[in-house]
Amino acid sequence: MSRVYTVAVVGGGIGKSHIVEGYETNKDRLKVIAICDLDPIRRNALADEFGIERRVENFDDLLKMDDLDIIDVCTPPMVHYPMVVAALKAGKHVVCEKPLVGSLAEVDEIIELEKTSRGKLMPVFQYRYGNGIEQVKRIIEAGIAGKPYVGTVETLWRRGPDYYTVPWRGKWKTELGGVLMTHAIHPHDIFTYLMGEPKSLFGRVATRVNAIEVEDCISASLEMESGALASFTATLGSADEISRIRLAFEHVTFESDHEAYNPGKLPWKILPRNDATKAKIEALLADWQDVPSRFQTQMRRFWDALEGLGPMPVTSRDSRRALEIVTAFYHSSETHEEVSFPVTEGHPKYRSWLPEGFR
Structure with a gap:
């Protein structure tokens, strides 16, 4: 009999698409047991629609749930990094919407964290x-x-x-x-x-x-x-x-x-x-x-990977490649120079591609 992994969806915007396309179509393998959102109206509406009992405002409360296997991060980009890190350190598996994080330095930190984490990370490229x-x-x-x-x-x-x-x-x-x-x-x-x-x-x-x-x-x-x-x-x-x-x-x-x-x-x-x-x-x-x-196949292959039946469908290194392209774009446009890959530590935008004054 297939193992059913429990899921908390954090963020009710694109998170609803994850539920409709990814989890409802794979409900024999992945079950959403909690909704986390700062907006109580959206949180309760989404939970009511799909019959989800746990309605959580504070993300940290999810980290304490012993019966929760997967945290699916569907929040605005600026909070992806701290949420992914906290979830991995808590031993949870993590799904995270794009962009995974806000710099190549943060991607590399997460890649290192994955080496010792019990949980596995899958970025979203549906x-x-x-x-x-x-x-x-x-x-x-x-x-x-x-x-x-x-x-x-x-x-x-x-x-x-x-x-x-x-x-x-x-x-x-x-x-x-x-x-x-x-x-x-x-x-x-x-x-x-x-x-x-x-x-x-x-x-x-x-x-x-x-x-x-x-x-x-x-x-x-x-x-x-x-x-x-x-x-x-x-x-x-x-x-x-x-x-x-x-x-x-x-x-x-x-x-x-x-x-x-x-x-x-x-x-x-x-x-x-x-x-x-x-x-x-x-x-x-x-x-x-x-x-x-879209999400139906990505989530199914995520379950396969957790069960040892196939590779992780999208990896943090895939996200790194995507963010290298972003970093190269911003640097090239600013300097009018061609950028060579890989973009590594020591590059001017390795720690942030944001313009001066916005970091």
């Missing part, structure tokens, strides 16, 4: 999951795609003044960044998940759409470790909303479904260069089994 991206990943890993040539990532979303009425959004100290941190971080993670490690980046950021502190437009040119070239573009001022990822390999070109908030699902375009490659792909995918998108 856009990795779905039939489309899973098929592309399978084709690439099978060697059918061949040499990677170039790739493009476009995160063209829309956010206006109403979005920034939420007090913590649009501010360096609380959101920790703009479109790079809160929006494009997902498609950029998909890109490196499929195309591998970046070697260098030259980027620019700008604030052109909204009256906020952080950036809402970005563009960059990258060189990958494989030698492939790439470009990233994002804005929060698009008339429509798409997330488009296009990857050109030696034998196959891939393009994501353009759905802004679920690019992992079908249909991805899979364009083989010739009939021989097409036949290899058809044979590889002949017995395909459904991969549900």
Whole structure:
């Protein structure tokens, strides 16, 4: 019989999506027993909706619950680091929304803490999951795609003044960044998940759409470790909303479904260069089994990892890569210099990418 792990969700915003998509669909393995939120109206409404008895205001109360296995951190970014550290030190497993923390130094501290912690950490990158991206990943890993040539990532979303009425959004100290941190971080993670490690980046950021502190437009040119070239573009001022990822390999070109908030699902375009490659792909995918998108598969694979049935689906090192890209963007835009990876201790923005005056 499958073990059922108990979960507390901290933060009722994106936390509701975790419950609906991730825990309700895996309730034979993961059971939410507590809701923690500072807002009593939201806390009680969410608990009532899903029949959850424990309604907690103080995060520290969760650390004392002996029958609680997992703490799922869905709070504003500025409190991720202390909550993740406290939960790991208390021996809990941890799920944490992006961005994991607010600097590369903090990521590295958590990576060290994980080595001695009884609990395991899974950052959230739910856009990795779905039939489309899973098929592309399978084709690439099978060697059918061949040499990677170039790739493009476009995160063209829309956010206006109403979005920034939420007090913590649009501010360096609380959101920790703009479109790079809160929006494009997902498609950029998909890109490196499929195309591998970046070697260098030259980027620019700008604030052109909204009256906020952080950036809402970005563009960059990258060189990958494989030698492939790439470009990233994002804005929060698009008339429509798409997330488009296009990857050109030696034998196959891939393009994501353009759905802004679920690019992992079908249909991805899979364009083989010739009939021989097409036949290899058809044979590889002949017995395909459904991969549900977003949180449903990520949470299921988290359970698998806890049970020793598979690897952790997303790791703190995956989050480090994502935050290295963020750090490189800000440094390159500020200095007009190309940034080489990895970004390590001694780099000017290793301990914080926030501008002077906001740290």
